[in-house]
Structures are given as C-alpha cells and as structure tokens.
Amino acid sequence: MAVDFRVNGRPVSVDVPNGTRLLWVLRERLQLTGTKYGCGVAQCGACMVHVDGQPTFSCQAPIEMVRGRSVTTIEGLSPDSRHPLQRAWLAERVPQCGYCQSGQIMNAAALLARNPRPTRAEIIEHMSVNICRCGTYQRIVRAIERAVKEG
Ligand code: FES
Ligand code: FES
Incomplete structure (x- = not known):
C-alpha cells in the first residue's frame, strides 16, 4: 500500500512493502543519497534524518512510521546549504x-x-x-x- 508523506517540504508517495526502512526509500526510491548506511542497527548515526523535527535513525524506521509525517534530510536542511x-x-x-x-x-x-x-x-x-x-x-x-x- 502506498505511503504518503513529505520529504524536504515536498509531498511524496511510495509503494514499497511494509517494514521497508526509511533509509532505503530515501536513497533508492527518492535518490536522496546524502543519508548514509553505516551499521544498520542504530549504533552509528550515519543514517540520521529528522521526522517531524525529531532526530531519527532512518535505518530503523519502517516506512509506515512516516505516513503523514514530515521528513527532513541533509538535502533539505537549508535551501542553499547555508544553514x-x-x-x-x-x-x-x-x-x-x-x-x-x-x-x-x-x-x-x-x-x-x-x-x-x-x-x-x-x-x-x-x-x-x-x-x-x-x-x-x-x-x-x-x-x-x-x-x-x-x-
Ligand atoms: S546506519 Fe548506523 S544508526 Fe543507522
Ligand atoms: S567517518 Fe570519516 S569523517 Fe566521519
């Protein structure tokens, strides 16, 4: 079933199996490759994004967790990389x-x-x-x- 959410202010809809980790949706479906895979087990922080402003390990977050929510990645932290x-x-x-x-x-x-x-x-x-x-x-x-x- 499709999951609708926002990434860096833009509405997106992805159709992936339940349980697919947010990290892989960002990197492989949305080509937002600034978010990295390190350990895959919430031990390194390489995959950190914000979900409704909260720091979140995207390697652990199942995609259904972000339904209707707002995700920010490094690409969207500022409009001009001048944060x-x-x-x-x-x-x-x-x-x-x-x-x-x-x-x-x-x-x-x-x-x-x-x-x-x-x-x-x-x-x-x-x-x-x-x-x-x-x-x-x-x-x-x-x-x-x-x-x-x-x-
Ligand atoms: S990849 Fe290491 S915490 Fe997510
Ligand atoms: S792991 Fe190389 S700069 Fe942090």
Missing part, C-alpha cells in the same frame, strides 16, 4: 572522509532546534550517538560552538 551548521562545518573544515557527516549535521541541527545555546557538555552528550571513524569529534564540537556563536 549555520553547514557554514560552521566548512569554516572548521570538519569532514575527513565525509561518510558520517550528514548524520552528524542532522543530529546537531536537532540539538540546536531544541536548545539554541548548549554547553560543551550538552553538545558532547547529545552527539555521542554519532560515530566518526575518522575521529573528527573535536572539530565537530568546535563547529557546533561556532554555529551557536555566529548563528
């Missing part, structure tokens, strides 16, 4: 291989939406669900602090 976090990420030269970074930014964006002035401890705690095998953690924290400061 304060995206600018801060560039300024701090955060990415190394880049694989984990869309999930990192989406989780950071969810934090700032809920808490616009997090402490360093709050940033580290919130971001602890996102793994970076390249070890860019210190730059990630600096970029979030820069985004908080520069808006």
